[in-house]
Amino acid sequence: MVGAEDNPVQANGGHQYAQRLEHKAEALEGKKEKHMPHKEKKESSQPAGGVDETPIPSAPPGYTVKFSFHRATGLPFADINSLSSDPYILAQLNTKIPTRNKQDPNLRWRTPTIRRSVDPVWNSEWIVANVPQSGFALKARIYDEDPADHDDRLGNVHVHLDHLTENWEGIKEQSYKIKKRMGSKRAYFLRGCAAMFNRNIKMSGDLVISVECLGRTETDHGGQLYTVGPCNWSRHVSPMIGRLAGTKEPGKEGETEKYGFQSTQIQLAGPVPSSLYHRYVEFKPFVSGMFTSNSLRGWILNRALHKQHSRIYNYDRSTVYGSFPEPSRDMTLQFLDLVHFDQGGRIYTYVITLDGQWRFTETGKEFGIDLLSKHTMHSDVNIYIAYSGEFFIRRLKHPHQSPDNQPTHPPVEIDGGPPSKEPVKDPEYYSLVIDNDSGTYRPSNKLLPDLKKFMQHQLPGLKIVTLDCQGDQEKMDKWKGEQRERKKAEGSGRVVIQDDGSSISSSEASDLEDQERVLQGQPKTGKKQRLEEKMHMRKQAEQRGQDAPGEAVNGEPLNEKTVGAAASSETGQNAVS
Template sequence: MAEGKAVSQPNGHRSIGYATKFDQKAESLQAKADKHGKGKKNNDGGQPAGGFDDTALPRAPPGFNVKFTFHRASKLPMADINTMSSDPYVLATLSTSLPTRHKQDPPMTFRTPTIRRNCDPEWNSEWIVANVPAKGFALKARIYDEDPADHDDRLGNVHVQVDTLSETFGGIKEQSYKIKKRMGSKRAYFIRGCAAMFNRGVHMSGQLVVSVEVLGKTDTDNGGKLWTVGPCNWTQHLSPMVGRLAGTKEPGKDGKTERYAFQANQIQLAGPVPASLYHRYVEFRPFVKGMFTSTSLRGRVLHHALHHQHNRIYNYDRDTVYGSFPSPSLDLTLQFLDLVHHDSGGRIFTYVLTLDGIWRFTETGKEFGIDLLSKHTMHSDVNIYIAFSGEFFIRRLKTPHKEGSPDDQPTHPPSEIDNGPPEDEPPKDPAYYSLIIDNDSGTYRPNAKLLPQLKEFLLRSLPGIKIVTLDCNGDKEKMDKWKNEQRERKKAEGNHQAVVQNDSSSIGSSDEENLNRQEGIVGGEVKPNTKNKVKGKVEESLQKVEDIRKGDREREERETEDDMAGSSQ
């Protein structure tokens, strides 16, 4: 995608605007802090506190590999009065007696796909976790109704408690658990109650069917860390409105026609992530700590804005694409190449690798919109600790790589192509591609000495592809050269327009067709438009966005109160 003439567009979602303005300010403050040597320092040097953390992983006996299966639910309430149905999914959190390196380490979580318009959904989603200790676990499954236009309503909770585990554990086989309504949406259960008044066959209490199976001892010398064994689930999140604001396009359903869409991707890589990959945010200014820990008024505002931005970029809706592979394989590597469009378009991606091996990445670039929507803080969901972060891109090789082949192998095509990408289809063989990945992240500043461990983990996770690691400081000249080549390819292989932001207003996600008309895209023909037309449509959508933000705040406040009430019992 080439950089073309900028088209003036209003701001996107207001919370995204707040977060991106903060990112821009933070980058400026970080540069000043580096220049003048200010900010909180480590005890052993002049660098700001944060970055690589050498806290040792707690020692514990090896645990067990446990498979959790979320089979189905029944008699769920109708959260959508228009369809008299729900779009349910399960969000599970696993807790054990294992100590963590820091109390801020994120918990183990798992999300099932969303089943559309079904009050009796069937998922059969599996989640295999390693090193579950013999003292057992507590599994909390929250059932939600997906509603991207408003807010996800909680339909209830289920708790599965197991006090002891062993290789002779008989397991739990498709056991039905009553869903606790007290944590559910009052609106959803009101609709259910009205239906029950007129139909005796309608029940108020739903059920969730869960299985738990011990697969055997975990093969490790230290059982101090939980990790996801599999499956390797992946999701692709497409946002037409954010894509229009960022000026990014993706292939349409026919694979040829392009449409505006900002693409965010998640892949669950098979663990364990090397224990040495452990980094904390860099505390280059006092307000940064408040933002990550949400301990001050300013910090809570920034934390909420960035968390909201993460949820909007990685938003689940009807356009979300789901997939799964049982374990690392060539098929998983090919799927990764599909998500990054192989080597087409000269794309560069920003990524974050979480402690549990979830790899999140989006396209980045010098364009205003893309750069601010791809910050590592957003990818990590403002998590204090992550495994690694940086940028990467894909290079297509002229010939398949072999073991020991040089990093700077000739690429294909050897020279730039004008007026579009190569006409031939990219080869469906990972050996023709090289993943160039670095540690270029000012938010977490990963230690360059750990790049070999990152490479080893990715080689195990993505079989067949060549992986080259670059130190953003030690290999800066080579890194800049290769990234500049990518940017030049981006200019040569397309003629897209970059969209920039104005200073005011917001746009709702339902206004994509209106913006098409504003750009003059009617029936494939380009027609004149004016700034006043855009302004009028923006003002119409402002109230819609305010309603969405109000719904998000009310949901978070309600669920916080419910969780606190549940924990006090």
Template sequence: MNEEKAVSQPNGHRSVGYATKFDQKAESFQAKAEKHGKGKKKDDGAQPAGGFDDTAIPRAPPGFNVKFTFHRASKLPMADINTMSSDPYVLATLTTSLPPRHKQDPPMTFRTPTVRRNCDPIWNSEWIVANVPANGFALKARIYDEDPADHDDRLGNVHVYVDSLTNKFGGIRDQSYKIKKRMGSKRAYLIRGCAAMFNRGVHMSGELFISVEVLGKTDTDNGGRLWTVGPCNWSQHLSPMVGRLAGTKEPGKDGKTEKYAFQANQIQLAGPVPASLYHRYVEFRPFVKGMFTSTSLRGRVLHHALHHQHNRIYNYDRDTIYGSLPSPSRDMTFQFLDLVHHDKGGRIYTYVLTLDGIWRFTETGKEFGIDLLSKHTMHSDVNIYIAFSGEFFIRRLKTPHKEGSPDDQPTHPPSDMGDGPPQDEPPKDPAYYSLIIDNDSGTYRPNAKLLPQLKEFLQKNLPGIKIVTLDCNGDKEKMDKWKNEQRERKKAEGKHTAVVQGDSSSLSSSDEEDLDQQEGLAKGEGTRSTKDKVKEKVKEPLQKVENIRKGDREREERETEDDMAESSQ
């Protein structure tokens, strides 16, 4: 009764009533906490759950190296009514009887390049996987039509089952498999059906041609996990929605606001990734677990938003550049240096290394206002477990390095270059470059003791380049010094950038205001703490999925139903 009177008092006394109620509630909660033994202060030294995981790989006999080849497809439906064709690619998933370390470990997947405007595409894409067990495998190949402006339509599925593997396995030679249309795009098959009505030469059922070959026993002591042997495929994703990594600008319609092309890169490194490189996300905030496991309403929204963000950053479209190398070599090191622009621009990159050796990285920095809770979460596609994560950058050495050369060798060009970038082209010899890589990731917090294993793995995949590892805690002073030098070099070369997320077709006035604000942050005119950014994003998670199209949800629901139906068979 007293509480009701306090609330109904005039404005001058309302705050007193609220304060009284608050004190009463606080005393009540404190009494309950003490009663149940929860009133004790938490141990300041306690670390949040997550980070390095020492779970061992289950023991199993060595398996076989198996090469899968996706040759071509024929008689695919026309998913694009404007061009009366499709832009098909294959997304394959390999499953075996080998138990994972944790059920949340991501599956083994492979994606072919996209063939443009072709209903009879030819890929001839190879995928070599190690440790496929003797009791066989199940390969599921989904065929999609790439449509970056909308959502990728599934054109059908193909399943390949092999229940036994030996060195004498005859293999599968360019065999055709009928494409199952049950979960395919209704729009695509409607167009195909209309065409078949007027042309007897048009068939409703397409085919996918696949080869499977056993290359021999895998040279390993423990056959408890799969990994990709090769080839070392790479791709470069240029997105006009964010950034100016390649140094290219596109003026807006008003001639004042500039739009940029953000560059995201991924390289398939040759496995195996060292077994000790195994890290889980860190529960540094209460909402983080729900975000990764998608178990709460807020967690599902954030998980969906970050998964959508990953697909936007690593978006496949007509501007995507593909490449492939058979195995690690100096050519692969040259390609890596090209992707990171050698030492131009004083760039610093955020990276994630997946359990199957896919290395994803983009440029990072305060001036990159990417709408994310965590860049590492985005790079990992919200995967619970990864191998390693952090940041890296490239330093050019004044003279080619030699074994045992000091890590702090002077760089060239020198830090003081005046205004604008250097005029001379960087040397092409990898010996002139040093890859400085660390474990600076608050999302996964990799164990610094594993940096030598990371260095050894990268050295095998990038021969010729010098690799230096830094502990973000133990080597903090040196790391901060070198990164500050990178930032100063970027300023000296005139690389101020500001980016926004959005469609490339237009920029609203609010987008331009965001650009101006972020440009000010890049020049040191203001700062926002990470804590403030996290609070803002957690309070308004629905804003992160405003642009997710209805088609995305329908496609995911169809594919989920398809997978459930197949698992029940």
């Protein structure tokens, strides 16, 4: 056999081929040297993330559809003590409309929780715009609320529609069998045991749903599926987190202060402006794994943040629900009430999701509060959000003048604690100062006008002031400094908690108060004072028509005689000492 080196033609051809490869490699290297320095400089100065200009997928305007979740019957027993459940529905709507990115969160809706019922009645509505002509797939998952543990799933219902028109007759209070396959085995076991002794108890439950087409959606972006309304809101207060963070309720005259940490969620009326679209910023190597769970460390952080979010934005018997059909002046007043108007010098950390859910809690430089106010936690580790930052409320002395040049009113200097007068119940006297101070998503300052216009529509009557955390840093630091000074003057940050105290027992609250008094060098609360406080709570509960506490300290019955005996006992002990 003749080798290549012995064949002149083959050797010459191989040499030419090698030369061509060498010239091609040199050309590619030249292109690399030409373009890579600029790219490396760009990547080093600006990490990936922030505002995303990916356009909304092109699609014709869809239809506005109203989903009504009326009631359920025959749910299983999730609580063995009461032989009942605390059910709520978590609905998810899927369509064939492509999303801007694969990581966009699903469109979801949660109903309020119905307490101690296996035949709950919600009558909760969800209005969604731009549902396409190709129809939808609605998944309604029924859960039992368990704030101390994970929520048990009680079953699923699926509603499919392959073709939607403006003249579609809709679905009117149709009953769907609840699928038990994904339900809690323990709950259905209890239901089965009860069915063995009572023939009237059935193993299968039903969910009654209505679906109505309200007509064409008036929009230029048919590819944006969004929630129109209603504008539901919820407020959850955690006494234990409040104790750790040092936040208390304002406290009315003659009443003792209570610990509580408040988290609030408000569903804003869609659509969210398409320009408000931000991705997390990869400012550290571990950040990407934290959001995508593509590494062991990232998976652990992701799970921890999901759990922290569920603890902060928890639901239990103290959670308060409300709803408005659309943005209104009453909704603005409710928002001001949720943030306690201008009292306490509070600063809040917020996130607005792609579907317009506004989540926020109080924040601050204190370790406990700052730890709980990361934007990653507020977004529930969502890769994409609409906007994020901080906000606070300023009260205006002159409601018809620009809020930019007005000092906060009343002035910062308040002697002896918070103002004694109730705040003015008029949105015209307040301004919402909202910024883009978020290192996680780094919202663009160029989109602050879009945010301002959106918030003006959501909160009629309230003046909206936007600040850029970099361009307006001097003004932002000045105003936030005034808020912190007000907080110091009026006492530590405090939030309202429910009077029923269902999240924490009165004895636990008394123990926490005693611990604080001991640390401050003060004596513990006496038995008589504890009983008097509980008697006061009992009278308040009776006036509201609620269940009053039936026992006092150490299991003694709560009545005037108990209080008198405690007073005599303390008097005798003091005389002996």
